[in-house]
Amino acid sequence: MELLKNTLRIGLEKPVKLLHVTDTHIALADERDDERKHALAKRLRNPNKEKYLAEHIAYAEENCGLLVHTGDLMDFVSHANVDKAREILKNEHIFFIAGNHDYSQYVGEAWEDSAYRMNSYMQMGYGLGVPMFFNARTVGGVNVVGIDNSYYHFADWQIWRLQREVEKGLPVILAFHDPLFEQSLYDYHFEHVPEDCTYLVGCDEEHLLRYSEFRAVQQRPDAPTLRMIDYIKSEPAIKAILTGHLHFSYESMLTPTLPQFVTGGAYDGIARELTIL
């Protein structure tokens, strides 16, 4: 595994360490799964994914208060992947919030919206045995709050829930799959990755101009999403954001006091240790 290290100074009495892991993309299928899932599993299978995940879990258990996984634990919904993910998430040292692939039936085959997500959620047996759409856990004086934004949008009920977490009075570390728009990250993405979009939440119309029509429709923020971003940027209790989805590592400041950490793909072994002081 490859370990990135960061320190966040927020005035804690005792340091807290989080291991941020994202985008493991486990790709398994067994006799219960259909031919298309087997074809996906064959194409995307890589035993290193499970090897690195085991290393990440072992490292976190040894060195960190919590492993924070920001989604795409599985590459697609199959019986074999769901069983594996449910088994992994029984480990109480792991905090999870879902990504787009955790609901994907056949990668890239359909318009993915909340109805599509709920269909997969029901098929998994009400998700993966942990809260999927909003999750919070206190570890050593910080409140880790996970919010599902896997399809580039937030909902008003998630703002309400986040406000209730903030009211608990602890510093908040946010965890979600899709990073928020930030100019240098947007520029970096277009410079270094040959894509027709940047997969960031909250791009305004000017920044969506470079997108293909499909990606602009998919990623254009709605009113609740913009309200959530305004709230996150204005709430001083929120100290950092952990995200993934982009499969490369990047760090930048969303506001003068709020860092956003994008961590690269765990399928490549990457993890980020955040020491909070």
Ligand SMILES: [Fe+2]
């Ligand atoms: Fe993703």
